[in-house]
Amino acid sequence: MSGSIAPGIAVDSESGIWRLSGDWTLRALSPQLVSIRRTLATLPRDARWDLADLRRIDSFGATLLWGGWQRHWPQAVELSDSHRAVIERVAQADANQLPDAPRFTALDAIATLGYALFVFRDHVLAFLALLGQLCLDVLHLLRHPREWPLLEISANLFKVGVKAMPVTALVGFLIGVVLSYLSALQLKAFGADVFIVNILGLGIIRELGPVLVSVLVAGRSGSAMTAQLGVMRVTEEIDALSAMGVSRTLRLVLPKVVALTLAMPLLVLWTSGIALFGGMVSARIDLGMSFGFFIETLPRVVPIANVFIGLAKGAAFGLLISLVACHFGLRVRPNTESLSSNTTASVVSAITIVILVDAVFAIATRSVGVPA
Amino acid sequence: MSIAPDSSPVISLSGVVTRFGRNLVHDGLDLEIAKGEIVSLVGGSGSGKTTLLRHIIGLTRPAQGEVSLFGEPLHSGSMHEQIARRRRFGVLFQQGALFSAFSVGENIAFPIREERIATDAEIRQLVTLKLGMVEMEPQHALLMPAELSGGMVKRAALARALALEPELLLLDEPTAGLDPDRSASFVRLILSLREELGLTVVLVTHDLDTLAAMSSKVAVLADRKILSYASLEDTIKVDHPFIERFFRGAQGRRALAQVQGGS
Numbered sequence A: 001m002s003g004s005i006a007p008g009i010a011v012d013s014e015s016g017i018w019r020l021s022g023d024w025t026l027r028a029l030s031p032q033l034v035s036i037r038r039t040l041a042t043l044p045r046d047a048r049w050d051l052a053d054l055r056r057i058d059s060f061g062a063t064l065l066w067g068g069w070q071r072h073w074p075q076a077v078e079l080s081d082s083h084r085a086v087i088e089r090v091a092q093a094d095a096n097q098l099p100d101a102p103r104f105t106a107l108d109a110i111a112t113l114g115y116a117l118f119v120f121r122d123h124v125l126a127f128l129a130l131l132g133q134l135c136l137d138v139l140h141l142l143r144h145p146r147e148w149p150l151l152e153i154s155a156n157l158f159k160v161g162v163k164a165m166p167v168t169a170l171v172g173f174l175i176g177v178v179l180s181y182l183s184a185l186q187l188k189a190f191g192a193d194v195f196i197v198n199i200l201g202l203g204i205i206r207e208l209g210p211v212l213v214s215v216l217v218a219g220r221s222g223s224a225m226t227a228q229l230g231v232m233r234v235t236e237e238i239d240a241l242s243a244m245g246v247s248r249t250l251r252l253v254l255p256k257v258v259a260l261t262l263a264m265p266l267l268v269l270w271t272s273g274i275a276l277f278g279g280m281v282s283a284r285i286d287l288g289m290s291f292g293f294f295i296e297t298l299p300r301v302v303p304i305a306n307v308f309i310g311l312a313k314g315a316a317f318g319l320l321i322s323l324v325a326c327h328f329g330l331r332v333r334p335n336t337e338s339l340s341s342n343t344t345a346s347v348v349s350a351i352t353i354v355i356l357v358d359a360v361f362a363i364a365t366r367s368v369g370v371p372a
Numbered sequence B: 001m002s003i004a005p006d007s008s009p010v011i012s013l014s015g016v017v018t019r020f021g022r023n024l025v026h027d028g029l030d031l032e033i034a035k036g037e038i039v040s041l042v043g044g045s046g047s048g049k050t051t052l053l054r055h056i057i058g059l060t061r062p063a064q065g066e067v068s069l070f071g072e073p074l075h076s077g078s079m080h081e082q083i084a085r086r087r088r089f090g091v092l093f094q095q096g097a098l099f100s101a102f103s104v105g106e107n108i109a110f111p112i113r114e115e116r117i118a119t120d121a122e123i124r125q126l127v128t129l130k131l132g133m134v135e136m137e138p139q140h141a142l143l144m145p146a147e148l149s150g151g152m153v154k155r156a157a158l159a160r161a162l163a164l165e166p167e168l169l170l171l172d173e174p175t176a177g178l179d180p181d182r183s184a185s186f187v188r189l190i191l192s193l194r195e196e197l198g199l200t201v202v203l204v205t206h207d208l209d210t211l212a213a214m215s216s217k218v219a220v221l222a223d224r225k226i227l228s229y230a231s232l233e234d235t236i237k238v239d240h241p242f243i244e245r246f247f248r249g250a251q252g253r254r255a256l257a258q259v260q261g262g263s
């Protein structure tokens, strides 16, 4: 390397004086660190030192040497003032130790468990507060209709709705094909081919469509919302908004919630349609059932109430996903670790909550829209 | 490894052209910085100082022109050689750029750990030492970057830049956000490091007191070129509207009077 001299450490056999030479800098030391460490480990305690030939020493070299000296100045040492200053700095740093990071003990484990309860309560309270704030915002907007953040809402509609169409269509189509194919295998065995319309119609429109779209949207748009709000927290943009007197729920949360609540039913309709189409294609190939027959039978065996249930689920799930995403996004603390854990928590909680609420829907609507 | 004579410039830029869309930032810029210099890079806001620093670090490449560090073209050599070259300089970014998921101590220890040469005990000792160099207390090591004040972020980032004993320091506005007392001790620290290790320093600064107190050369970036690269005394003699405004404003005159009174 340019202009650096290899570091050396040697004892003069006649006088018994240890001499350092060359550059004791990190870069010069690192190629022969092993042998130098070995020499330093075997130093006699009462050695005398001559550092006159030492050309340069940086704080890494000084730390190494200080360790070799067992953290004491040797009794006899000759060195220049500037080198002494460097080693003196290491000696001083050695005097005031770095505090230990707190250790994780069994007690902490119990405390963490208990703490989790409080955290949960905290989440619930914060979520309710967010919901309440949104209600107040909506009331405010009803009285001041000119303040609706229409631009943000339409931008969000495009982002979470239109742009999600290709992926939901692809997944919906494939699920439709697979479901139809598997059912057809069973139905053929019993000669009950026509019931494929009932199975696909009811299953997809009422159940699978809304849940499938929710899972996709939670992964796609929910995580994006959390990350966006989170980064705005990290870069203090949210604080800047507050400082300007702009309500962050009104400007940031409400457009997302409104957009996803509006977009989800439409996405459910779109995905269910495509999934039924996939099922139809598969039924035609496997069972030789014509498109015409399928479409004709569908409204007779699947009451129209199921479509409304599917749409209602879509709106409810959209509302929940966006609320959960914004809730976690606003909880991000200004570091990358918190950003990543909140984004994960947002997606996982959203999907879990959607499935819980889906079960509630199933119980509440158990007598609606099922043919007797 | 190639042997470069000691006299070859540490940084050499020739014919650097930078464009962001239609915005031409540098147009055929040349600069050579010799070993041991402390160079203040000054220029108006938005004149491309940070961009120039990013070229030197190798984060961006100029549209045209050559950037050499330690006598070798920046992007030459094997991957291993390029990494080794990067570890020879330390950088202080304008916003600090501390790793937000690490505590201050871990931030400073990180580059030393990456090098895999020091034991844990030595790393702790070095971290305390670097914290001391930038006048921070050992207990600050446990704080997270989000818990620091603006000036502390700067100092912690400087400590991290110093962690690998760099031969070259690139500092983007090191004293912005520091109180005058801390700025003065920053100047003392840099000067003593140059004394002990022959450090080369390039700093972007708007702070005339710091500039006057430590720079051995001043590089003025204006009109998309290095307008002048000379000692402070010679720089102020250059006849150019930017230099006129920058150095001969009220604060400029005061800072210069101090230097001339002191020397």
Ligand SMILES: Nc1ncnc2c1ncn2[C@@H]1O[C@H](COP(=O)(O)OP(=O)(O)OP(=O)(O)O)[C@@H](O)[C@H]1O
Residues within 6 Å of the ligand: B020, B023, B025, B043, B044, B045, B046, B047, B048, B049, B050, B051, B052
């Ligand atoms: N990534 C980028 N994309 C487009 N333009 C950029 C980019 N980075 C910088 N610029 C432009 O290049 C010019 C120089 O920017 P630079 O950050 O280098 O300024 P500076 O001299 O460091 O200013 P300051 O003193 O305010 O920090 C500016 O006009 C800026 O708008």
Ligand SMILES: [Mg+2]
Residues within 6 Å of the ligand: B049, B050, B051, B094, B172
């Ligand atoms: Mg800048």
